[in-house]
Amino acid sequence: DTGVSQDPRHKITKRGQNVTFRCDPISEHNRLYWYRQTLGQGPEFLTYFQNEAQLEKSRLLSDRFSAERPKGSFSTLEIQRTEQGDSAMYLCASSFITGFSYEQYFGPGTRLTVT
């Protein structure tokens, strides 16, 4: 079991650029979640997938954000036209459920700095 992995671990970008993050969940997990964590706060939910279907999106996920999980395995989160307010840690988590929510296992996160 290799756990949840995220790439890159750190990303520095200039305002206005696009960035894409990748998350590889634990292999047998069918749900994948994205959260955002800013300094001094707990993670805030962005969106989640069950297999390849995106089932829920937070109001935090503006039009500049898009997430995909094309084959029900890894997922990507893209932020277009980045803003300084996008600077945060982006966390991915995965879980295996058969009917109800179960514990989520988190990856190490991607720290985004927008200059």
Added chain:
Amino acid sequence: AQTVTQSQPEMSVQEAETVTLSCTYDTSESDYYLFWYKQPPSRQMILVIRQEAYKQQNATENRFSVNFQKAAKSFSLKISDSQLGDAAMYFCAWGANNLFFGTGTRLTVIP
């Protein structure tokens, strides 16, 4: 509002002693889970313990136990025999699908 409140931004405990971290939450859901996660400095979130809301019995995992009061929407974490490795940010969370997190309690363990 589906909120989680951790009223203790910082706590400290002497090594080998016991400490309790408090958490209250607000939801109108009837079926949900509650979790405590640990986030060491610059390291990833680790699940400490979970509790099913439909279970009255409090969950226990080795030195970690919870006091779950569903009517009061309270979910505190007790750490017994504290160790230096317990030092971290602790987040309380609840959810049925996605999770709602509190702002965390920073625990310091004093040798």
